[in-house]
Amino acid sequence: MPDDLREPYTSTQVAIVGGGGGVGASTAFNLLLRDEPYDVALIDRRPEMAVSHEMDLQQVVAQGASGSVRVGGLEDLAGAGIVVVTAAAPLTLNTSRMVYLDDNVRILREVTGALAAAPDWPGVLLVVTNPVDVLVTWAVGHTEIPRERVAGYTLNDSLRLRTALGEELGVAGHRVDAWMIGEHGDAAVALLERVRVDGVPISVGASQRAAALDWVRDWYARHVALDSGRSSTWTSGRGVARMVAALAHGDDEPWPASVVLEGEYGIDGVALSVPVTLGPGGVRAIHEWVLTAGEDAGLRRAAALVGAAAGELSAA
Ligand SMILES: NC(=O)c1ccc[n+]([C@@H]2O[C@H](COP(=O)([O-])OP(=O)(O)OC[C@H]3O[C@@H](n4cnc5c(N)ncnc54)[C@H](O)[C@@H]3O)[C@@H](O)[C@H]2O)c1
Numbered sequence: 001m002p003d004d005l006r007e008p009y010t011s012t013q014v015a016i017v018g019g020g021g022g023v024g025a026s027t028a029f030n031l032l033l034r035d036e037p038y039d040v041a042l043i044d045r046r047p048e049m050a051v052s053h054e055m056d057l058q059q060v061v062a063q064g065a066s067g068s069v070r071v072g073g074l075e076d077l078a079g080a081g082i083v084v085v086t087a088a089a090p091l092t093l094n095t096s097r098m099v100y101l102d103d104n105v106r107i108l109r110e111v112t113g114a115l116a117a118a119p120d121w122p123g124v125l126l127v128v129t130n131p132v133d134v135l136v137t138w139a140v141g142h143t144e145i146p147r148e149r150v151a152g153y154t155l156n157d158s159l160r161l162r163t164a165l166g167e168e169l170g171v172a173g174h175r176v177d178a179w180m181i182g183e184h185g186d187a188a189v190a191l192l193e194r195v196r197v198d199g200v201p202i203s204v205g206a207s208q209r210a211a212a213l214d215w216v217r218d219w220y221a222r223h224v225a226l227d228s229g230r231s232s233t234w235t236s237g238r239g240v241a242r243m244v245a246a247l248a249h250g251d252d253e254p255w256p257a258s259v260v261l262e263g264e265y266g267i268d269g270v271a272l273s274v275p276v277t278l279g280p281g282g283v284r285a286i287h288e289w290v291l292t293a294g295e296d297a298g299l300r301r302a303a304a305l306v307g308a309a310a311g312e313l314s315a316a
Pocket residue numbers: 017018019020021022023024043044045046049086087088089090091097100104107110127128129130131132153154155156184230231232233236
């Protein structure tokens with residue numbers, strides 16, 4: 001083939017375990033819409049759902065999408081450059097993502113068990129399933145995969161803060177840069193001293209902070225109370241696909257991701273959401289931003305909560 005007809009990117013193999021579910025299918029759809037190609041394998045305990053999405057998404061490809069989509073099995077994980085885990089127990093009415101821990105760690109154990117059959121697997125494990133910080137902690141503690149190649153998806157908290165601050169400040173959410181770190185849950189820490197609009201640092205007033213924080217902290221409870229049986233599939237599918245692209249091809253943007261800390265922020269052996277840079281091979285750098293005393297205390301509270309849950313799993 002002449003060089004000028006070649007694709008600029010080599011296709012990336014992405015296996016989505018849970019690909020028959022909401023976030024998994026949305027991730028596949030968003031990957032197929034990207035310019036750079038991804039060969040996506042959908043793996044699910046409900047094969048009829050995986051086949052249904054495959055039959056549907058093939059016509060997304062036929063409309064000019066890059067890459068490919070097919071149904072796969074756990075035997076595909078060893079050949080994947082990126083394994084996305086969205087597989088989960090059915091969503092229920094609850095007040096904390098922690099209620100899913102026992103069921104979902106069993107599912108993650110199946111995934112890591114399949115990867116253990118491929119020693120020195122060079123890929124990246126991207127965990128979306130909740131409670132994400134505890135599951136990332138467990139995965140690094142119970143597998144041979146190095147910590148830089150296991151990351152948890154936690155962008156949604158920061159996206160919600162951007163939406164809420166945008167509303168308060170009267171600007172579109174995409175113009176706001178604002179971060180939540182710590183636990184993906186009630187112990188999340190909002191970095192309100194580091195808010196930017198169009199890249200320019202701004203000071204957020206007390207009442208605007210309070211209103212934005214109320215809205216963000218209440219978001220999960222309001223959504224779960226709908227008892228819709230679904231999670232934030234559109235946001236997460238778009239966000240996970242962008243994160244897969246950053247992992248596959250590298251970018252210089254800081255990303256929030258749950259990673260096991262080894263002394264960063266004074267925390268050891270627990271995964272929390274922190275700013276990172278991503279690229280082939282996983283987490284290329286963990287950025288230690290200067291925190292206020294309150295933010296630092298919040299991060300420690302989050303570490304204690306995630307550490308205690310992970311400890312109970314190890315003891316079980
Ligand atoms: N980290 C985040 O920000 C974030 C955002 C949204 C959702 N989530 C989490 O992602 C998970 C998935 O959410 P969803 O809305 O897609 O749920 P869903 O119920 O629509 O999909 C879950 C899928 O997993 C499949 N599954 C269950 N056990 C399996 C197994 N052992 N092997 C293969 N597949 C299996 C189910 O059949 C189902 O299709 C949940 O834990 C949810 O809380 C996390």
